Amino acid sequence: MSSLANQLVRAEKEEIARAIRTLLGRPLVSRHDDPAAFDLIRKRRRPLVQWFDYFCGWRLVVEPRQGYARLVKVRSEPAATRPARRRRATGAPFDRRRYTLLCLCAAELLAAPVTTIGMLARRVAQAAAVEPGVPAFDPVRNDERAAFADALKLLEHYGALTAMDGVTDSYLGDEDAKVLYRVDTTLVIRLLAAPVPPSRADARGLPGSLTTESRYGGEEQGGEQTATQRALQTRHSLIRRLLDEPVVYRHELTPAEAAYAASATGRRLIRRAAEEAGFVLEERAEGLLLVDADAIATDTRFPDDGGHAKVAALLLLDLLVTAGPVTTARLDAEAADLLRRFPQWAKAYQSDGGGPRLAADALEVLTLFGLARRTGERVAALPAAARYRVDPAPDDQEDR
Numbered sequence: 001m002s003s004l005a006n007q008l009v010r011a012e013k014e015e016i017a018r019a020i021r022t023l024l025g026r027p028l029v030s031r032h033d034d035p036a037a038f039d040l041i042r043k044r045r046r047p048l049v050q051w052f053d054y055f056c057g058w059r060l061v062v063e064p065r066q067g068y069a070r071l072v073k074v075r076s077e078p079a080a081t082r083p084a085r086r087r088r089a090t091g092a093p094f095d096r097r098r099y100t101l102l103c104l105c106a107a108e109l110l111a112a113p114v115t116t117i118g119m120l121a122r123r124v125a126q127a128a129a130v131e132p133g134v135p136a137f138d139p140v141r142n143d144e145r146a147a148f149a150d151a152l153k154l155l156e157h158y159g160a161l162t163a164m165d166g167v168t169d170s171y172l173g174d175e176d177a178k179v180l181y182r183v184d185t186t187l188v189i190r191l192l193a194a195p196v197p198p199s200r201a202d203a204r205g206l207p208g209s210l211t212t213e214s215r216y217g218g219e220e221q222g223g224e225q226t227a228t229q230r231a232l233q234t235r236h237s238l239i240r241r242l243l244d245e246p247v248v249y250r251h252e253l254t255p256a257e258a259a260y261a262a263s264a265t266g267r268r269l270i271r272r273a274a275e276e277a278g279f280v281l282e283e284r285a286e287g288l289l290l291v292d293a294d295a296i297a298t299d300t301r302f303p304d305d306g307g308h309a310k311v312a313a314l315l316l317l318d319l320l321v322t323a324g325p326v327t328t329a330r331l332d333a334e335a336a337d338l339l340r341r342f343p344q345w346a347k348a349y350q351s352d353g354g355g356p357r358l359a360a361d362a363l364e365v366l367t368l369f370g371l372a373r374r375t376g377e378r379v380a381a382l383p384a385a386a387r388y389r390v391d392p393a394p395d396d397q398e399d400r
Contacts, residue, residue: 016044017278020051021297023060023071024243024277027193030159031067041069055273056243057213057236061190068159070190074211075240081368082299087153088169094150101137102151104128106191109161109183117171117179121148139175146172160187234260239273242290243297247370247384249287261288286383302369303388308346309361312338313371314388316362317381320372321389325380328359335359 019041022029031038041048045062052058052071059072083093084102094102101124108123109115121139128137138144152168155161166179192198194210216233217225225233234256241248241257250258260266270288274281279290279297295301304310315338316331336355339346349358363379366372371385 012044013276014278015040016047016051017276018294018296019044019048020277021279021292021294023048023052023069024297025299027071027073028158028191029069032159038067038069045069051276055236055239055269057215057232057240063186066184066186068187068190070187072190072193073240073244074193074195074213075244084154086150087157088150094154095147097135098147098150100128100134101148102154104131104134104137105148105151105155106160106188109155109188110185113183113185114164115181115183117152117166117168117177117181120152120181124148142172145175155188155191158187158191160184160191230256231260235266235269238266239270242270242273242288243277245370246302246368247287247289247382249370249382250285252287284383289384300368302365302371308349308358309365312346312358313362313365316359317366317371317385317388320366320379320381321385325378328363328374328377328379331359331363331379332356335362 019037022037023041026034026037029037029041042062042064045060049060049062052060056073058074060069061072062069084099085091085093086098104124104127105120108120108127111123121137125137125139128134137148139148149168149171152161152171156163156168160183162182162184164180164182166177168179170177171179195213196210198210213233215229217229234254238248238253238257238260241253250261253261261270267283271281274290277290277297278294279292282289282291290297292298302310303314312335316334319331319334320326332355335349335358339349339354339358343350346354346358349355363372363374366385367374369384370382371388372379372381
């Protein structure tokens, strides 16, 4: 019996760890898109809710009847490293206009569980006309329809909107296109990950008013922050960074986070959080890194041959590690040389100015993964880049 009990306990821990990493990689999991993942989260709901609340201060909402689980992730510091992206071929990040239309669409979709694309466009146009500071929405213009369609396609991707008849893309070329939608109003509400609803945000528009977390107290809550609240906020902010960022460097931590990471209590809790979530924790003098061997908890990978910029980033990284810091002009020249040597590769960059564009996109990848930093016109590799260093092969003499 003891052997069976141990196996059951081990299986439960493995399921909880897998569910944690699944939610970290996909904060919205639906039964429709991934029934196995949703059933696992539903099955282990209670320990998952407790884990995210204790270690991160994040709220997990599981709706068995509606068939989705939503991890409400709140960052301690704002960041633009993971923008919403267009669901069309380009995959370009949302601009301000698309974010504005996304918010207007979400607000207007709460009015009815069924609508058409034309009715929704008219409601959005009316809302934009009376909302101070919001540019008017003109569906006659092609660029406006494209931005509107991108907002709708993102809502479809999340499952908040379902096309029952017609396709959203038809609206791109025809203002009178007919598309009928079913709206999951509950899920539309859940999409907003903000502790403070916009309708109750500070009317003065203070930075961070939507993301103010009352559990930490402080001046924004009209009082002093207690020692317990400070410790809680520090623990949550540090572990959030570890879970959200590819690598956390010690010199980038706040004094409170650095002290907590160096303390016996902090080290114990970080190791416990990593173990319970199924991560391998790397502790270095320069920083901390959580490794998911199964790559479940990540929304993007490196190295990865899925894009030309990532391939170029890996090649340029070797230069940065062995010869850096280098100038941006040197990176541009190296990227241009790659394009000359492989004329059938990266055809989107095989034009005038392709080298600098490829170098810029590759540098963006390296910066996102915490592998390089640009300062002015110079680029330097960061400590984590040593993981990808290519050691020279020993010559024949050494082999003997």
